[in-house]
Amino acid sequence: MEPSLFISYVQKYFKGITVSVVKKLNDKNKETMRYRFMEMLTKAFSIDGKWESIIGEYTNVAADIVSMDSSLPLKKCDSLGMASGDIPKSGMKLYLTEKQLWVLDTLVANKASESEIIAELFKDLSRCIKGVYERMEFLFLRGLCEGVTEVTDTETSGVPIRMDFKYLDSNKRGVAVKWDNPETATPIDDIDSILNLASENGSKPTIVLLSRYKLRQLCACKQMKEQYYASMNLPTEKAPNLSLKKVNEFFADERGLKFDLIERTVKIEEENGTRKSVNPWNDNFLIFLSEYNVGKLVWAKCAEMNHPAKQVEYQTADEYILMSKYHKIDPLREFTSSQALVLPVITKVNDIYQLDTETIQG
Numbered sequence: 001m002e003p004s005l006f007i008s009y010v011q012k013y014f015k016g017i018t019v020s021v022v023k024k025l026n027d028k029n030k031e032t033m034r035y036r037f038m039e040m041l042t043k044a045f046s047i048d049g050k051w052e053s054i055i056g057e058y059t060n061v062a063a064d065i066v067s068m069d070s071s072l073p074l075k076k077c078d079s080l081g082m083a084s085g086d087i088p089k090s091g092m093k094l095y096l097t098e099k100q101l102w103v104l105d106t107l108v109a110n111k112a113s114e115s116e117i118i119a120e121l122f123k124d125l126s127r128c129i130k131g132v133y134e135r136m137e138f139l140f141l142r143g144l145c146e147g148v149t150e151v152t153d154t155e156t157s158g159v160p161i162r163m164d165f166k167y168l169d170s171n172k173r174g175v176a177v178k179w180d181n182p183e184t185a186t187p188i189d190d191i192d193s194i195l196n197l198a199s200e201n202g203s204k205p206t207i208v209l210l211s212r213y214k215l216r217q218l219c220a221c222k223q224m225k226e227q228y229y230a231s232m233n234l235p236t237e238k239a240p241n242l243s244l245k246k247v248n249e250f251f252a253d254e255r256g257l258k259f260d261l262i263e264r265t266v267k268i269e270e271e272n273g274t275r276k277s278v279n280p281w282n283d284n285f286l287i288f289l290s291e292y293n294v295g296k297l298v299w300a301k302c303a304e305m306n307h308p309a310k311q312v313e314y315q316t317a318d319e320y321i322l323m324s325k326y327h328k329i330d331p332l333r334e335f336t337s338s339q340a341l342v343l344p345v346i347t348k349v350n351d352i353y354q355l356d357t358e359t360i361q362g
Helices: 009-025 036-040 098-109 114-121 125-146 189-199 212-221 222-233 242-254
Strands: 042-045 050-056 080-086 090-095 148-151 162-166 171-176 207-210 260-262 266-269 273-278 285-289 297-298 313-317 321-328 333-346 353-360
Touching: 009 114, 009 313, 009 321, 036 042, 036 125, 036 297, 050 207, 050 333, 090 125, 098 114, 098 333, 125 148, 125 207, 125 266, 125 321, 162 189, 171 189, 189 222, 189 285, 189 333, 189 353, 207 212, 212 222, 212 242, 212 260, 212 273, 222 242, 242 260
Parallel strands: 042 297, 171 353, 207 260
Antiparallel strands: 050 080, 090 333, 148 162, 207 285, 266 273, 285 353, 297 333, 313 321, 321 333
């Protein structure tokens, strides 16, 4: 590696543009792409590069009433489970080709405005930062939905990984009838079974996450339509399908629930350069939460943060992403790269409930 071919511009603008990109990506009003992992996780630094989640099966039981001078009865201790592992590294790098570098040289030679020059020089910076965010979003949504995040070799050009957040089997339910049959499905009963289970455990779900595909099935079910229109004192015969707004009206009044759509795809580039869009959310599942904050975004320092190369220019994005700019020869290329030791970790598994609409509850 050698210093950037445009070192004066890098030293002058690298920091400011990095800060600007992070600010834009975190601004819900300006960035069209929503990042749930930013909204639903709290950042936490790991000094040893490991992620760890302690899961306690805590049950509140009533105290005993005993007479004076009597010993107190011993209650059963609750059990603890643990999910843990090493934080994997994620990142990407892009480069300007010799033709693109020729264009930059021409802009500089013709005394183009600095805004034109830095736009060309730093055009890969946003993509490299966003690439880490997109991977975190993929890992988070898949893990939140299924309790397990698994990235196969067809979904990454790097090393496949698997993380199990130890979702409780006792918090998972199937349905009485699959939701793909609107005439016979009983989605309200299925949802009530989750709410009853949570109540027995001392939890109170207030949020339901689901895909638009599953919402359409819910809105088309005969039971859902009949109960909604009956609650509004409207005819139930030949009633039209419901909308998200109507579903939320019904469940907010009756059960204190808000339905929140997960509509997200992440573009993946395979090792052979093929790009495809992947949906990290399992359409079959509804996830019930008591609150939006469900865990931590655990990060550690990259080795290069502690051992920077003298010929490389660095900046840190959002605390945990190490950005760098440098060039190489044979062929001549100007590189922009990002790397991060970071992982979304779901910790509040005791209060997460999963309804599988494709599994019949025995």
